[in-house]
Amino acid sequence: MSRDQSKLVYASTHEWADIQEVEGVRYATIGVSAFAIEQLNDLVYMDLPEVGREVNAGDELGEVESVKAVSPLYSPVTGEVVEVHSELPDELEQLNSDPYDFGWIAKIRLTSDSGIENLLSFDDYQRQCSESA
Amino acid sequence: MSLPIGRLVPYRVFSGVENMSLDQMLQESVDQNQQIALRFYGWREPTLSFGYFQSYQERHFHPVSSSVSCVRRATGGGSLLHHHELTYSLTIPQTLGAIGPRLDVYQQVHKCIIEALINYGVMVKPFSKTQNGLCGKSNCEQFLCFQRRTAEDLILNGYKVVGSAQRKSRASLLQHGSLLLSSSRYAPELPGVNDLVAQRVGLMEVMDSIIEHVSDSFQIQLREDDFHDQEITRAAEIAQLRFENERWLHRR
Numbered sequence: 001m002s003r004d005q006s007k008l009v010y011a012s013t014h015e016w017a018d019i020q021e022v023e024g025v026r027y028a029t030i031g032v033s034a035f036a037i038e039q040l041n042d043l044v045y046m047d048l049p050e051v052g053r054e055v056n057a058g059d060e061l062g063e064v065e066s067v068k069a070v071s072p073l074y075s076p077v078t079g080e081v082v083e084v085h086s087e088l089p090d091e092l093e094q095l096n097s098d099p100y101d102f103g104w105i106a107k108i109r110l111t112s113d114s115g116i117e118n119l120l121s122f123d124d125y126q127r128q129c130s131e132s133a
Numbered sequence: 134m135s136l137p138i139g140r141l142v143p144y145r146v147f148s149g150v151e152n153m154s155l156d157q158m159l160q161e162s163v164d165q166n167q168q169i170a171l172r173f174y175g176w177r178e179p180t181l182s183f184g185y186f187q188s189y190q191e192r193h194f195h196p197v198s199s200s201v202s203c204v205r206r207a208t209g210g211g212s213l214l215h216h217h218e219l220t221y222s223l224t225i226p227q228t229l230g231a232i233g234p235r236l237d238v239y240q241q242v243h244k245c246i247i248e249a250l251i252n253y254g255v256m257v258k259p260f261s262k263t264q265n266g267l268c269g270k271s272n273c274e275q276f277l278c279f280q281r282r283t284a285e286d287l288i289l290n291g292y293k294v295v296g297s298a299q300r301k302s303r304a305s306l307l308q309h310g311s312l313l314l315s316s317s318r319y320a321p322e323l324p325g326v327n328d329l330v331a332q333r334v335g336l337m338e339v340m341d342s343i344i345e346h347v348s349d350s351f352q353i354q355l356r357e358d359d360f361h362d363q364e365i366t367r368a369a370e371i372a373q374l375r376f377e378n379e380r381w382l383h384r385r
Contacts, residue, residue: 014232039233045186045209063185067283068210069234069299070185132231 003100005034009116010125011076014039015061016100019116026110028077030061031103035129037095040066046089049106053081057115062105073105077114083107139353142172142360144340149180149204149215154372156222156309157207158364163305167226169353173340179216179319182206184278184298188385194276198319205382207375208298208309211278216317217325219336221343222309225351229303238308239285239297245346246287246295246312249339253332257287257294279313279323290329312339 008016014036017028037043045065055061061075084106088095095103110116120128147155152174159170181198183189183205191212192199198214223242227235243259250257261284275281279293287295297310314334315325326334348355360368375381 013229036232041233041236047186065184065186065209067234067236067239067299068184068208068297069301070207070209071232071234071301072303 005100006122008100008122009076009119010122011057011074011119012125012128013058013074013076015074015076017076017116017119018104019110026114027082028079028108028110028114028116029104029106030076030108031099031105032073032095033125033129034099037099037103040064040071042066043092043095046092046105048084048086048089049075049081051081051084055079055081055108057118075108076119077108077110077116079108079110079114081106082109136352136354137169139169139171139348139351139355140358141344141355142170143357144173144175144337145359146175146177148177149182149202150372150377151368152176152220153182153204153206153376154368155360155364156224156307157371157375158368159222160224160300160302160305160307161367162364163224163226163307164302167304169226169351170222170224171344171347171355172222173343174220174222175336176215176218176220178202179214179317180204181319182213182215183382184208184210184212185300186385187211189383191276195320197321201319203382204376205384206298206309208300208307210296210298211281212276213278213296213311214317214320214323215311216319217313217315219312219314219340220309221312222307223347224305224307226304227301227306231301231306234299235306235308236285238299238306241350242297242308242310242347243285243287243295245343245350248346249342250326250334252342253330253334253339255289255326255330255332255334257289257326260284260286260288260293263288263291277320277323279320289326292324292329294326294329 055075060072062073300307313325
């Protein structure tokens with residue numbers, strides 16, 4: 001089932017989060033938006049976070065390289081990294097065509113103060129992108 | 134109308150670890166004070182720097198440089214042999230929502246270098262405007278950065294003589310790069326500007342010219358301001374945590 005990007009929430013730093021609840025525990029699957037992938041322009045490397053790492057919203061979660069520029073990726077939420085998409089760094093070309101499904105980066109188990117209330121709706125995020133384009 | 138003030142750190146020679154630590158310290162400063170910082174520097178000894186994501190194992194592909202000291206940069210790209218070159222770093226403020234490489238900054242700084250070299254009658258041009266570049270023949274597989282080609286690299290007589298790389302933080306962009314002045318015995322396959330043209334390009338003279346062009350291009354008034362004691366202390370902390378640490382060097 002493919003993700004509907006209009007149902008996701010977004011950080012102003014261009015990470016998306018898909019919030020799901022399983023047996024009373026909330027998880028965020030996160031990735032990088034299509035807009036950001038286009039701006040990143042020919043990604044060649046990506047570093048993923050370690051499983052088990054605790055992150056706060058806004059913390060650096062990983063890094064990417066494109067055109068000799070290293071850029072951080074930020075966690076949009078607070079919680080513990082419980083799963084990472086370990087195949088992604090070897091198949092970055094697929095990010096361009098499928099940023100919302102194949103392009104997921106990590107799954108984070110949310111804490112009670114997860115910070116999701118600070119994330120942008122799809123419409124607000126689209127507005128930010130059009131203003132910065 | 135007066136121009137905004139930018140910081141110009143005067144040319145000094147440091148070790149590879151110190152140079153990378155000072156660049157990171159400057160980026161932390163710009164994150165805080167949002168003032169452009171331009172720095173030029175040399176290398177105390179020939180040094181091989183690795184790109185942030187580059188595998189240390191690739192060093193074996195280049196035996197002629199096997200005896201020189203190494204450091205891993207925080208920026209991307211391939212390995213550089215720093216010996217007879219002028220190195221710069223420019224750190225500029227940027228907003229949090231900005232993402233991806235800043236091609237415009239590569240272009241803007243390299244244009245300053247192009248104009249500085251024109252004073253010597255040396256005509257370098259971006260790879261994208263060379264015959265191979267127009268054919269889209271970029272090459273990013275080589276071990277040495279100066280054997281790779283990306284669109285903004287500066288080319289003279291078919292050889293790359295200027296290359297730069299970037300590192301983004303929350304509130305700034307660091308770009309550093311090298312103008313290769315002459316070939317090193319540790320990378321004899323890479324000629325510098327002075328090996329390719331009859332005119333001699335002097336390090337300090339070309340640096341002064343680049344400073345003038347950066348000042349004009351970025352519309353800033355550059356004021357000389359050397360490193361302060363507390364900045365040197367912070368750079369030493371960064372060195373210990375990162376650039377002189379064997380785990381950092383061998384992280385890939």
